[in-house]
Amino acid sequence: MSVPPGLRVPAASAGSDSLDHLVDTANIYTGQRTAQNTKKAYKQDWTHFASWCRRRGAEPLPPNPQLVGLYITDCAAPETKTLSQPLFRPLSVSTIERRLSGLAWHYQQHGFVLDRKDCHIATVLAHIRRRLARPPVQKEALLAEDIRAMFACLPFDLRGLRDRAILLIGYVGGLRRSEIVSLDYGHDDSPDSVGWAEIEQDGAILFLRGKTGWREVEIGRGSSDQTCPVHALEQWLHFAKIDCGPLFRRTSRDNTRALAARLSDKHVARLIKKTILDAGIRSDLPEKERLALFSGHSLRTGLASGTEVDARYVQKQLGHTSVEMTRRYQRRGDRFRVNLTKGAGL
Secondary structure: OOOOOOOOOOHHHOOOHHHHHHHHHHHHHHHOOOOHHHHHHHHHHHHHHHHHHHHOOOOOOOOOHHHHHHHHHHHHOOOOOOOOOOOOOOOOHHHHHHHHHHHHHHHHHOOOOOOOOOHHHHHHHHHHHHHHOOOOOOOOOOOHHHHHHHHHOOOOOHHHHHHHHHHHHHHHHOOOHHHHHOEEEOOOOOOOOOEEEEEEOOEEEEEEEEOOEEEEEEEEOOOOOOOOHHHHHHHHHHHHOOOOEEOOEEEOOOOOOEEEEEOOHHHHHHHHHHHHHHHOOOOOOOHHHHHHHOOOOHHHHHHHHHOOOOHHHHHHHHOOOOHHHHHHOOOHHHOOOOOHHHHOOO
16 A cells, blocks of 8 residues: 655646645655654554455455454464464564554555544553563663774774764764754755754754754763864864765765765664774673664663763753653663662661
8 A cells, every 4th residue: 555645736726836836845844744764664564564454355444443453463462373474473562552653644644544542452452561561672871981982993084084973973962863864064954854053163053853843952062172072073074075965974985075965874873883893892792782782772872871960951952851751761770870768868
């Protein structure tokens, strides 16, 4: 099933250049409502559901709460497979909930509404949560000493300058990997960006567009040029000769110039895993386990766990709506920094 095409000029107004322009702009806005990674995941969810329906002689459209309830039941407790079919493992509660969101989103694109409060869905989902719910698997936090060791492994060529700026800006800014690569330089941002960066005398300001609106992320200059994220960003911009457009870009094969193409967020994940191995972080563990411990999110959790400032400032930097959400990013070793037991006199 494919998502219906975007907006069109009404037949009675066909040929209007001004309306054609507005339609193009509106379709860009519509396409930006949902993050690209989320759209990709939703597409995979719908493909899986549609395939599941076809194998059982059912139709995915229009929405049928009973059918969806059976689908999530099978996701949580897959039926026994024959020798000719692979054995599927049960999905986690978070994955099942994400699949429901993907189905609801696709139904909405087709002009339907999936009622997730229907008893055939809500009752089954509540039972799945009670039976299968587990604490979320959290990625390890990268602290300041880890970041120093990681960027020390990078060369001082064009790619090295770029990757050093990515690590430092991502860490101090508490950014998601998608936010890092979707930034532009300067206010004249491109359609696929989430905001832009401006450099001032005392630091850099990132203007980011999120689910709850715009937020500003201030990144001050560091104590030395070697560890300063703003200096690293200036070095990359200078040698890459970037004065506008995507902030972090691919480089030519000979690594002598920056190209126009924006980096993929997968580059950030690959960069973190590679530099973790090169820097020997958690070398007490086998390589496979070390790679599984860290991801692009380790930059955000590192800022929340290792910064010795009031939690409200960390909350603002991460763009969280509550301190409780920020505390979820703090790893267990840091959760008892404020000991209320001793504070209560015990």
